[in-house]
Amino acid sequence: MTPTPRPTPTPAAASGPRRTPRAGSLVISEVRLTPILVADPPLLNTQGVHQPYTPRLIIEVVTADGVTGVGETYGDTKYLELAQPLAGKLAGHRITELNGLSALAEEVAVNAARVENSVDVGGLRGVQTADKLRLSVVSGFEVACLDAWGKTAGLPVHALLGGKVRDRVEYSAYLFYRWKEHPRAAGGQADDWGAAADPAGVVAQAERFAETYGFTSFKLKGGVFEPDQEIAAIRALAERFPGRPLRLDPNGAWSVPTSLHVATELRGVLEYLEDPTSGTARMAEVAAEAGVPLATNMCVTTFGEIREAFTKDAVQVVLSDHHYWGGLRNTRELAAVCRAFGVGLSMHSNTHLGISLAAMTHVAATVPNLDYACDSHYPWQTEDVITERLAFRDGCLDVTDTPGLGVELDPAKLAPLHQRWLDDDGTMRDRDDAAAMRVADPGWTTPRTPRW
Numbered sequence: 531m532t533p534t535p536r537p538t539p540t541p542a543a544a545s546g547p548r549r550t551p552r553a554g555s556l557v558i559s560e561v562r563l564t565p566i567l568v569a570d571p572p573l574l575n576t577q578g579v580h581q582p583y584t585p586r587l588i589i590e591v592v593t594a595d596g597v598t599g600v601g602e603t604y605g606d607t608k609y610l611e612l613a614q615p616l617a618g619k620l621a622g623h624r625i626t627e628l629n630g631l632s633a634l635a636e637e638v639a640v641n642a643a644r645v646e647n648s649v650d651v652g653g654l655r656g657v658q659t660a661d662k663l664r665l666s667v668v669s670g671f672e673v674a675c676l677d678a679w680g681k682t683a684g685l686p687v688h689a690l691l692g693g694k695v696r697d698r699v700e701y702s703a704y705l706f707y708r709w710k711e712h713p714r715a716a717g718g719q720a721d722d723w724g725a726a727a728d729p730a731g732v733v734a735q736a737e738r739f740a741e742t743y744g745f746t747s748f749k750l751k752g753g754v755f756e757p758d759q760e761i762a763a764i765r766a767l768a769e770r771f772p773g774r775p776l777r778l779d780p781n782g783a784w785s786v787p788t789s790l791h792v793a794t795e796l797r798g799v800l801e802y803l804e805d806p807t808s809g810t811a812r813m814a815e816v817a818a819e820a821g822v823p824l825a826t827n828m829c830v831t832t833f834g835e836i837r838e839a840f841t842k843d844a845v846q847v848v849l850s851d852h853h854y855w856g857g858l859r860n861t862r863e864l865a866a867v868c869r870a871f872g873v874g875l876s877m878h879s880n881t882h883l884g885i886s887l888a889a890m891t892h893v894a895a896t897v898p899n900l901d902y903a904c905d906s907h908y909p910w911q912t913e914d915v916i917t918e919r920l921a922f923r924d925g926c927l928d929v930t931d932t933p934g935l936g937v938e939l940d941p942a943k944l945a946p947l948h949q950r951w952l953d954d955d956g957t958m959r960d961r962d963d964a965a966a967m968r969v970a971d972p973g974w975t976t977p978r979t980p981r982w
């Protein structure tokens with residue numbers, strides 16, 4: 531992997547013109563950005579395998595009154611390059627001026643080479659654009675401001691979004707084919723999950739998820755093995771967990787005929803088939819014949835992509851993700867558009883920590899038409915930066931009424947993860963699942979699409 535230019539490595543104080551804060555004010559006096567590397571198991575997807583450590587960015591906004599709000603977003607270099615100048619513009623900004631965050635982000639130039647003709651993580655996050663990069667960065671700042679605002683006002687974040695419509699948010703088990711451990715040359719930390727490379731391994735993983743967390747719906751990350759092997763894994767899950775909602779997501783790895791083959795085989799078994807093929811046109815072709823609802827977090831990831839996808843009836847469910855969509859309030863706007871078009875809403879997840887999980891839960895609690903259990907990678911993330919990990923009960927998280935997000939940053943947990951980022955030679959600072967795969971298989975190249 532080519533080493534990338536390093537951003538300022540230490541937590542950065544906001545700089546730039548300051549307005550004079552007044553007592554009891556909601557004015558931001560300082561912003562701290564802390565890039566970290568978080569342990570990630572060897573989870574497989576169609577691009578390759580997760581790196582032993584994955585980058586995240588922790589954002590703290592501090593008001594003139596000394597109230598600190600926390601947010602979290604992607605931590606790859608291109609996100610840091612945008613977050614740093616944006617942080618510099620925030621001194622004197624009020625934490626309630628959430629709409630103004632996007633305008634400030636637009637003042638920050640995006641390095642075109644980072645986004646032109648590019649897809650993110652080999653396409654797992656859809657097509658990359660400067661706007662999308664900005665939205666992902668803004669999302670972390672928006673959450674931090676909402677947390678600080680909630681703490682100042684004595685209100686939970688869901689109240690600032692209009693109030694919760696449910697007390698618990700349901701999550702699904704996110705099953706992955708995986709290796710027992712990362713190759714020795716890659717480093718990383720072993721866990722006790724063991725390998726999962728066939729239907730029996732997938733079922734065993736699902737059983738542990740069900741027993742430990744109480745999840746009752748299951749999603750398998752596909753696009754790893756021949757489609758028929760993945761069909762067999764879903765059938766094995768259906769047999770072990772009769773009547774439970776099941777999803778399969780190959781991240782766009784299949785052609786239209788292969789997608790239709792899988793849909794036909796799993797009709798009546800799957801709750802939805804997620805991104806079987808890539809691009810709205812191909813999704814529309816599959817949707818017309820599949821007889822299974824199609825979901826996406828790849829071809830509808832921005833407001834600009836909605837019109838074509840919805841008018842072509844290419845997707846029946848959108849997986850929202852407040853990082854992609856620019857924050858919690860934009861997630862609610864997406865929900866309103868989906869409601870208007872009769873399109874279902876679910877929630878996508880990536881390698882996030884407890885701050886983002888709390889944010890997801892607050893917004894999910896406010897959306898009346900969140901029709902499906904949300905995805906979460908959280909059980910795979912054994913490290914966190916908050917004082918107390920969030921705990922799933924019966925597959926759900928309780929919606930807290932504690933002011934702000936209801937989580938507390940633990941500096942003692944943050945510091946070693948930041949030190950790991952500082953010590954890294956650049957190998958892990960940008961997530962690259964194909965590069966991680968090449969450690970085990972030097973001949974591996976990013977698979978062409980469609981792969982099957």
Ligand SMILES: O=C([O-])C(=O)C[C@H](O)[C@@H](O)C(=O)[O-]
Nearest residue numbers: 575654779781827878879880
């Ligand atoms: O639902 C999805 O498409 C994802 O969660 C994308 C992720 O990047 C997932 O594939 C992963 O982390 O391997």
Ligand SMILES: [Mg+2]
Nearest residue numbers: 779804805827
């Ligand atoms: Mg997906």
